[in-house]
Amino acid sequence: MTRPNGSAKKNNSTKKIERLLRQLLIELGENPDREGLIQTPARMAEMYEEIFGGYRMNAELEVSFSEETDAIIAKNIEFYSMCEHHMLPFYGKIHIAYIPSGKVFGISKLARLVEKYARRMQIQERLTKQIADEIIRTDIKGVLVIAEAEHLCMKMRGVKNDSLIVTVCHRGIMEEQRQLRDQVLSLIYASKPEMRSV
Numbered sequence: 722m723t724r725p726n727g728s729a730k731k732n733n734s735t736k737k738i739e740r741l742l743r744q745l746l747i748e749l750g751e752n753p754d755r756e757g758l759i760q761t762p763a764r765m766a767e768m769y770e771e772i773f774g775g776y777r778m779n780a781e782l783e784v785s786f787s788e789e790t791d792a793i794i795a796k797n798i799e800f801y802s803m804c805e806h807h808m809l810p811f812y813g814k815i816h817i818a819y820i821p822s823g824k825v826f827g828i829s830k831l832a833r834l835v836e837k838y839a840r841r842m843q844i845q846e847r848l849t850k851q852i853a854d855e856i857i858r859t860d861i862k863g864v865l866v867i868a869e870a871e872h873l874c875m876k877m878r879g880v881k882n883d884s885l886i887v888t889v890c891h892r893g894i895m896e897e898q899r900q901l902r903d904q905v906l907s908l909i910y911a912s913k914p915e916m917r918s919v
């Protein structure tokens with residue numbers, strides 16, 4: 722059978738995921754052979770390859786440009802991830818601020834790094850830490866990562882809590898120097914003066 726998007730071969734794990742999703746539809750009380758659902762397991766299996774692609778991504782941060790600068794802030798990096806407790810999306814924005822030592826990362830490298838950790842089963846706190854930890858392992862002085870996200874598992878079910886969850890992680894001199902951290906935070910939240918400190 723050929724797939725609508727024309728991609729040639731399905732690997733074994735994709736086929737297994739398809740079978741499991743078909744079984745899931747049956748267990749939910751559905752008829753997986755009806756018109757609207759017949760392609761759903763295949764579509765979902767293919768989608769999972771993309772949204773869980775972070776496990777196979779390598780997003781090297783090494784390529785950088787030589788610059789003299791104090792702090793660099795990459796604001797509003799969009800991300801989509803999957804809550805590992807409910808397998809429902811959580812999504813929002815990540816801000817990365819770092820103090821370089823002579824070199825800076827390209828913005829696209831930081832966006833790739835966010836994808837590498839977002840596209841897998843996650844919790845927001847770990848996502849924030851993993852990004853900060855990978856950046857601090859390179860030759861920089863300090864990093865601050867903030868993630869702001871909405872969680873569908875909170876919106877769609879249970880108490881239907883609609884709040885925005887904010888997680889923060891700082892490493893290196895961003896951890897040691899509160900004044901520096903406050904300066905950077907005021908730049909990130911220039912339009913939201915109520916959030917100046919963590």
Ligand SMILES: [Zn+2]
Pocket residue numbers: 804805806807808809872874875
């Ligand atoms: Zn959840």
